Amino acid sequence: MRILNVGGDSDESLIQYIYIHRNMGTKTVSLSDDAYERLAAEKRESESFSDVVRRLTEGVDLSDFRGVLSDETADKIEEHVAQSRGSQVGAVNK
Numbered sequence: 001m002r003i004l005n006v007g008g009d010s011d012e013s014l015i016q017y018i019y020i021h022r023n024m025g026t027k028t029v030s031l032s033d034d035a036y037e038r039l040a041a042e043k044r045e046s047e048s049f050s051d052v053v054r055r056l057t058e059g060v061d062l063s064d065f066r067g068v069l070s071d072e073t074a075d076k077i078e079e080h081v082a083q084s085r086g087s088q089v090g091a092v093n094k
Contacts, residue, residue, distance in 0.1 A: 039052060039053075042056060
C-alpha cells in the first residue's frame with residue numbers, strides 16, 4: 001500500500017490511499033472425481049492446488065514425450081477422446 005499526502009502539511013490535507021494488487025490470472029480446470037481425489041491426496045497441508053501442480057510437474061517437458069506413441073495409436077486415442085466428449089455433450093444437452 002502506498003500513502004500519498006496531497007495538499008501540504010495542514011491537518012486538512014487530502015490523503016489518498018492507493019492499493020496496488022497484482023494478481024496472476026486464474027483458469028478453471030475440470031477434473032473427474034477420481035482425478036480430483038488423486039490431486040487432493042498429493043496436496044500438502046500448506047499447499048494450494050496450484051502449488052501441487054507446479055511441484056508435480058516441475059522439470060517435466062512435454063516435448064520429451066514426442067514420438068512415444070505410434071501415429072496409429074495416437075489416432076485411436078484421439079478418436080476415442082472425441083467420441084467420449086461427444087457423448088458427454090449429448091448427455092448434457094438432453
